[in-house]
Amino acid sequence: EVQLVESGGGLVKPGGSLRLSCAASGFTFSSYNMNWVRQAPGKGLEWVSSIISSRNYIYYADSVKGRFTISRDNAKNSLYLQMSSLRAEDTAVYYCAREMMQSPDALDIWGQGTMVTVSS
Amino acid sequence: QSALTQPASVSGSPGQSITISCTGTSSDVGGYNYVSWYQQHPGKAPKLMIYDVSNRPSGVSNRFSGSKSGNTASLTISGLQAEDEADYYCNSYTTNSALLFGGGTKLTVL
Numbered sequence: 001e002v003q004l005v006e007s008g009g010g011l012v013k014p015g016g017s018l019r020l021s022c023a024a025s026g027f028t029f030s031s032y033n034m035n036w037v038r039q040a041p042g043k044g045l046e047w048v049s050s051i052i053s054s055r056n057y058i059y060y061a062d063s064v065k066g067r068f069t070i071s072r073d074n075a076k077n078s079l080y081l082q083m084s085s086l087r088a089e090d091t092a093v094y095y096c097a098r099e100m101m102q103s104p105d106a107l108d109i110w111g112q113g114t115m116v117t118v119s120s
Numbered sequence: 121q122s123a124l125t126q127p128a129s130v131s132g133s134p135g136q137s138i139t140i141s142c143t144g145t146s147s148d149v150g151g152y153n154y155v156s157w158y159q160q161h162p163g164k165a166p167k168l169m170i171y172d173v174s175n176r177p178s179g180v181s182n183r184f185s186g187s188k189s190g191n192t193a194s195l196t197i198s199g200l201q202a203e204d205e206a207d208y209y210c211n212s213y214t215t216n217s218a219l220l221f222g223g224g225t226k227l228t229v230l
Contacts, residue, residue, distance in 0.1 A: 035219070037166075044123065045158070045166065045209050047219035059217050062121070095165060104213045105154035106171035113165060 002026035002109055004096050009114030016086050016118070022079040022096030022111055030074035033099040035107060036081050038092035038116075046092075049081065050099065064090075086118045124149065124210055124222035131228040137198040140225045142210030143191060148220050150191035154213035157186060157195045161206045169208075170195060197227075205229040 008020040022034070036048040049060045049070040058070055069082040079096050093115050097107035125143040132138040142149065142157075149155055155173045158166035168177050170186035173193060183198045193212070197204055210222040 037221075044207075044224040045160075045211075045221040047211075047221060050217075050219070057217075061218060100171060103154065103156075103171050103175075104217075105152075105156040105211055105219065106168060106177075107156070107158075107166075107211075108168045108171075108177060110165040110167075 002098075004098065004109055004111035006094065006096055006111040006114040009094065009116045011117045011119065012086055013120050014087060014118055017082070017084040018086065018116060020081040020083070020094055020096075020114060020116070022081075024077045024079065024098070027098070027109075029072075029077040032101065033104070034072060034079045035097045035099055036070060036079075037095045037097055037107070037110075038090075039095070039113075040089070040092040043092075048094070051079070083116070086116075088118050090116060091118045092116060121148075121214065121216070121218070121220055124212060124220055126208075126210060126222040126225045128223070129226045129228065131230055132197075132200045133230045134200055134202065136200050137196060138200060138227065139197075140195045140208055140210075140227070142193040142195070142212075142222045144193075144212055144220070145191055148212040148214040149188065149193050151215060152213050153188070155186070155188060155193040156211045157184075158209045158211065159204075159206045160209065166209065200229055202229050 093113040098109040100106035157170040
């Protein structure tokens with residue numbers, strides 16, 4: 001079964017750091033571009049970051065640029081999001097999502113999400 | 121970059137058809153044939169319903185269809201069913217190689 005499972009969410013103080021992980025299974029992880037998407041409570045979806053399969057290209061939303069770092073370990077079939085200088089507005093469910101080949105808009109597999117709460 | 125513009129809510133009766141619009145600019149919706157649509161039920165992860173403007177992933181009902189004209193993309197759901205009640209989001213690839221989501225539309229089946 002094709003599956004993504006996020007972990008690492010929790011409660012963190014403003015200015016703190018957190019590292020999210022996403023474990024992939026059931027497909028050839030190294031062949032796919034991967035993304036992080038977040039959703040603040042009661043709000044819409046917001047794209048956060050993407051990383052190309054070969055790790056040659058990485059992109060960030062302006063709202064997280066300079067604070068978040070996306071990475072991947074193809075040997076471990078894992079995607080990561082290192083978050084630092086966290087703010088209250090970063091509070092959200094964070095989803096990892098697989099991007100369909102040849103279709104940069106199409107996120108066809110999603111994890112169940114992990115909740116990040118930034119609060120003092 | 122501001123979110124793509126979607127109506128906050130739409131509604132329809134079972135069996136009817138509804139259309140949700142998604143308006144962007146020439147830097148996103150209008151510039152590429154890379155628009156997708158997602159369905160999200162409460163407490164669940166989003167589900168891909170349409171990609172590349174009008175393509176349906178395997179397993180998605182043919183009651184769902186997508187189109188685009190200029191800077192506006194549209195999702196049409198025909199033969200509305202109770203289980204279609206959900207939030208719907210559009211998404212577009214942009215000139216910055218980023219993805220941009222719409223604000224979301226709540227579909228109510230009356």
